[in-house]
Amino acid sequence: MYSDKLLKSVLKPGRYSGGEYAQIIKDKNALDARMVFCFPDTYEIGMSNLGVRLLYGVLNTIDRFWCERAYAPWVDMERELRAANEPLRAHESGDPLSVFDIVGFTLQYELCYTNVLNMLELGGIPLMAAQRGEGDPIVLGGGPCAYNAEPVAEFFDVFSIGEGEDALCEFARLYIKMKTDGVYTREKFLREVSHLEGFYVPSLYDVSYNPDGTISAFAPKYPGVPAKITKRIMRDMDKAYYPSKLVMPYIETVHDRVVLEVYRGCIRGCRFCQAGMIFRPVREKSPEVLDCKARELVDASGFDEISLSSLSISDYSKLDELTDRLLSWTNAEQISLSLPSLRVDSFTKELMDKISTVRTGGLTFAPEAGTQRLRDAINKNVCEDDLFRACRVAFEAGKSSVKLYFMQGLPTEQYDDLDGIAKLAKDVIDLYYTVPRELRGRSPQVTVSVSCFIPKPFTPFQWEGQDALEVLCDKQKYLGSKISDKKIRYNWHEAKVSRLEAVFARGNRRLAPALLEAHKRGVRFDSWDEFFDYDKWMEIFGDCGIDPAFYANREFGADEILPWDNIDIGVTKEFLRRERDKAYEHKTTPNCREQCSGCGANRLGGERTPCPKL
Amino acid sequence: MSEAVNTNENVINAENTAQTITENTENTAELLPEGAVRIKFEKRGSLKFISHLDIQRTVKTALRRAKIPVWYSQGFNPHPKMTFALPLSIGTESLCEYIDIRLTRPMERETLIRSLDGALSPEMNVLDAYIPQSKLSEIAWAEYELSSPQLLDAEVAKLSAESIPILKNTKNGEKEVDIAPMIREYKANGDTIRVTLSADSAHYLNPEYVASVLRLTDWTTTRTAVFFADGSEFR
Numbered sequence: 100m101y102s103d104k105l106l107k108s109v110l111k112p113g114r115y116s117g118g119e120y121a122q123i124i125k126d127k128n129a130l131d132a133r134m135v136f137c138f139p140d141t142y143e144i145g146m147s148n149l150g151v152r153l154l155y156g157v158l159n160t161i162d163r164f165w166c167e168r169a170y171a172p173w174v175d176m177e178r179e180l181r182a183a184n185e186p187l188r189a190h191e192s193g194d195p196l197s198v199f200d201i202v203g204f205t206l207q208y209e210l211c212y213t214n215v216l217n218m219l220e221l222g223g224i225p226l227m228a229a230q231r232g233e234g235d236p237i238v239l240g241g242g243p244c245a246y247n248a249e250p251v252a253e254f255f256d257v258f259s260i261g262e263g264e265d266a267l268c269e270f271a272r273l274y275i276k277m278k279t280d281g282v283y284t285r286e287k288f289l290r291e292v293s294h295l296e297g298f299y300v301p302s303l304y305d306v307s308y309n310p311d312g313t314i315s316a317f318a319p320k321y322p323g324v325p326a327k328i329t330k331r332i333m334r335d336m337d338k339a340y341y342p343s344k345l346v347m348p349y350i351e352t353v354h355d356r357v358v359l360e361v362y363r364g365c366i367r368g369c370r371f372c373q374a375g376m377i378f379r380p381v382r383e384k385s386p387e388v389l390d391c392k393a394r395e396l397v398d399a400s401g402f403d404e405i406s407l408s409s410l411s412i413s414d415y416s417k418l419d420e421l422t423d424r425l426l427s428w429t430n431a432e433q434i435s436l437s438l439p440s441l442r443v444d445s446f447t448k449e450l451m452d453k454i455s456t457v458r459t460g461g462l463t464f465a466p467e468a469g470t471q472r473l474r475d476a477i478n479k480n481v482c483e484d485d486l487f488r489a490c491r492v493a494f495e496a497g498k499s500s501v502k503l504y505f506m507q508g509l510p511t512e513q514y515d516d517l518d519g520i521a522k523l524a525k526d527v528i529d530l531y532y533t534v535p536r537e538l539r540g541r542s543p544q545v546t547v548s549v550s551c552f553i554p555k556p557f558t559p560f561q562w563e564g565q566d567a568l569e570v571l572c573d574k575q576k577y578l579g580s581k582i583s584d585k586k587i588r589y590n591w592h593e594a595k596v597s598r599l600e601a602v603f604a605r606g607n608r609r610l611a612p613a614l615l616e617a618h619k620r621g622v623r624f625d626s627w628d629e630f631f632d633y634d635k636w637m638e639i640f641g642d643c644g645i646d647p648a649f650y651a652n653r654e655f656g657a658d659e660i661l662p663w664d665n666i667d668i669g670v671t672k673e674f675l676r677r678e679r680d681k682a683y684e685h686k687t688t689p690n691c692r693e694q695c696s697g698c699g700a701n702r703l704g705g706e707r708t709p710c711p712k713l
Numbered sequence: 714m715s716e717a718v719n720t721n722e723n724v725i726n727a728e729n730t731a732q733t734i735t736e737n738t739e740n741t742a743e744l745l746p747e748g749a750v751r752i753k754f755e756k757r758g759s760l761k762f763i764s765h766l767d768i769q770r771t772v773k774t775a776l777r778r779a780k781i782p783v784w785y786s787q788g789f790n791p792h793p794k795m796t797f798a799l800p801l802s803i804g805t806e807s808l809c810e811y812i813d814i815r816l817t818r819p820m821e822r823e824t825l826i827r828s829l830d831g832a833l834s835p836e837m838n839v840l841d842a843y844i845p846q847s848k849l850s851e852i853a854w855a856e857y858e859l860s861s862p863q864l865l866d867a868e869v870a871k872l873s874a875e876s877i878p879i880l881k882n883t884k885n886g887e888k889e890v891d892i893a894p895m896i897r898e899y900k901a902n903g904d905t906i907r908v909t910l911s912a913d914s915a916h917y918l919n920p921e922y923v924a925s926v927l928r929l930t931d932w933t934t935t936r937t938a939v940f941f942a943d944g945s946e947f948r
Binding site for chain 1: 759760761762763764767768771775780803804832836930
């Protein structure tokens with residue numbers, strides 16, 4: 100445990116002091132193996148993450164195995180740790196990260212990579228996988244960024260690809276078995292792990308490069324090591340593990356509420372969206388299973404809010420049945436329901452009346468693009484009429500503020516698409532004034548929030564180059580000049596952040612020296628505005644002989660070996676190519692429920708899915 | 714008595730009720746009626762780093778986990794009616810924290826204690842629950858135990874001075890305050906010192922100021938008791 104003196108000297112000691120209700124404590128002397136699950140960002144963000152809760156819970160169902168938690172220390176804590184020469188410790192036991200058998204990191208976004216290195220160092224673990232010896236932990240990565248983990252491949256011993264509930268348990272059991280059988284060595288274990296479905300051991304592959312920096316070959320070093328790693332999925336979500344208890348943070352976190360995961364995957368297939376592809380196929384949970392779980396979790400946590408979570412909640416085929424079931428008891432107990440993701444085409448008055456966040460707060464919709472042409476190109480299958488209808492429902496119910504999300508820099512985007520964003524916002528304001536005076540609330544407010552397109556692996560736009568930084572900034576300025584109405588608020592995302600994200604999203608192993616150098620120069624918390632330092636990063640890339648444009652802005656060749664080609668997400672490269680071609684023809688693809696487009700993800704199987712069975 | 718117990722069981726429907734009753738004989742059937750109830754709890758170990766506000770939120774969810782029928786404020790965003798006694802500064806443990814709540818239904822005392830205690834982490838223990846005969850604002854003094862290997866007799870002697878001026882942080886910046894009248898008594902013994910400090914809302918003295926007078930840089934503090942103005946133990 101950290102000393103009182105240390106904790107008294109930091110701003111929020113509750114981030115590190117542990118002792119939460121329902122944390123899992125096991126007897127250290129009755130264990131075969133120990134793991135620490137690390138979240139490379141603050142405690143407040145990590146404690147709100149559903150994946151961490153799931154995996155922490157399921158791993159601790161293993162007999163004689165204890166999984167603890169650790170979070171990135173905030174800069175004040177890091178300073179104190181370094182000054183006192185103290186290691187970073189796990190939350191439950193207070194033991195340093197270096198004593199664990201397995202140190203796992205969830206990689207939720209690319210800009211957390213420097214925090215991973217920082218946590219490893221503070222935990223007393225050699226940074227490079229090649230430097231680790233028999234006494235060091237196995238460093239495991241997973242989460243969305245593991246689908247292209249090449250930029251951090253040299254820092255990890257192994258990655259878990261896809262959904263981890265079953266996979267990580269198999270991993271832990273293999274570790275325990277080899278240890279208790281007395282046959283464990285790092286090398287033998289990692290080789291054995293590579294035979295488990297869904298595990299990628301980067302050190303078992305050779306990568307070679309062409310003179311232009313693209314990959315010329317990517318191949319296993321040894322026979323028996325799979326050339327392609329297929330992601331893992333939970334086929335039957337009704338049977339998948341879901342926790343019955345929640346570790347209750349004392350300090351306020353990002354989301355203090357019960358999160359109910361309703362289904363995985365997304366039927367939509369927006370062409371810029373990575374989540375929409377990597378989480379395929381769609382697999383739903385049954386309303387009765389969800390209702391039962393909600394009851395259990397509300398009782399066990401005492402939270403007074405349930406959030407229904409999924410990529411696009413209104414696409415859940417049994418949403419009515421689920422909300423009716425939940426409302427039959429939540430209203431009486433003063434528990435509110437919230438939906439984080441609404442689509443304009445399925446937003447109705449009935450739905451709005453059921454959902455308390457909608458009743459209390461504003462509404463957020465994501466048309467993503469300003470013209471129908473561009474919305475068709477990105478396959479965001481909504482039209483202006485859907486948006487206007489949804490806004491009318493909201494305005495007639497007395498709402499006056501609406502938030503609209505857009506993306507700029509999308510492939511095929513022209514300046515008239517930006518004009519379209521300004522026009523759409525203006526039209527929503529005009530629409531407000533057509534609502535009868537007695538129904539509408541006070542003066543309308545439309546917030547236009549614009550982020551920058553980032554080409555992501557495993558999307559139809561994975562080959563596209565990101566707009567140059569100057570172009571992105573110019574487009575932001577241009578759109579700003581088109582919005583003059585005081586009732587429209589215009590927010591935009593820092594383009595420099597998006598560019599760095601693009602570099603790492605499409606990066607390869609040659610980025611490792613830059614990460615190492617950034618770590619040495621004290622870079623961390625890149626996703627936090629107060630620490631993000633673009634110029635420093637450009638300096639580092641320059642010093643390491645890396646051209647960021649090669650990764651972020653270059654159009655990748657159609658036949659080029661992509662850094663993530665060794666991963667099979669179910670969705671085929673052919674499908675992604677087809678979708679990209681259709682984008683340039685401004686042709687849409689129907690959603691999975693209307694018609695199967697043959698993306699290939701149904702190969703993986705799945706229950707309660709719209710996918711055709713094989 | 715057995716009749717009353719049966720009624721309680723119906724009302725409370727707690728798993729352990731039957732067991733409780735067979736284990737203990739006399740006090741267990743004590744029924745807390747609808748209305749005000751005072752809960753005494755201790756807060757130890759890692760919980761000393763949890764702020765007053767966060768403890769409030771913790772108790773709110775714990776009351777729900779424990780299914781204690783507390784009165785909720787009416788209105789759009791209802792929240793349970795809870796009044797906390799003296800706030801405790803971060804870093805301080807306590808053996809004597811108090812919260813007042815209102816029950817909307819009668820509840821057996823032992824069940825309330827057990828279920829709320831079970832809904833809190835092991836470092837937060839519910840010690841008692843009873844019908845309050847006083848107001849929380851009647852707390853006038855609080856006793857603290859400060860422990861530190863740095864404790865020196867020469868420094869302790871300073872607490873006997875006629876006046877002990879310190880710089881106190883207030884809303885309007887730093888202000889010189891004489892804390893001598895706010896120290897009722899103290900008793901040092903080896904590495905620890907017990908001090909009784911003013912705790913009424915107008916003259917609340919944070920024990921950290923005493924630690925700084927004693928020139929401690931590494932110490933622990935525990936609130937050990939609270940008192941009425943006449944020096945009798947608060948209840």
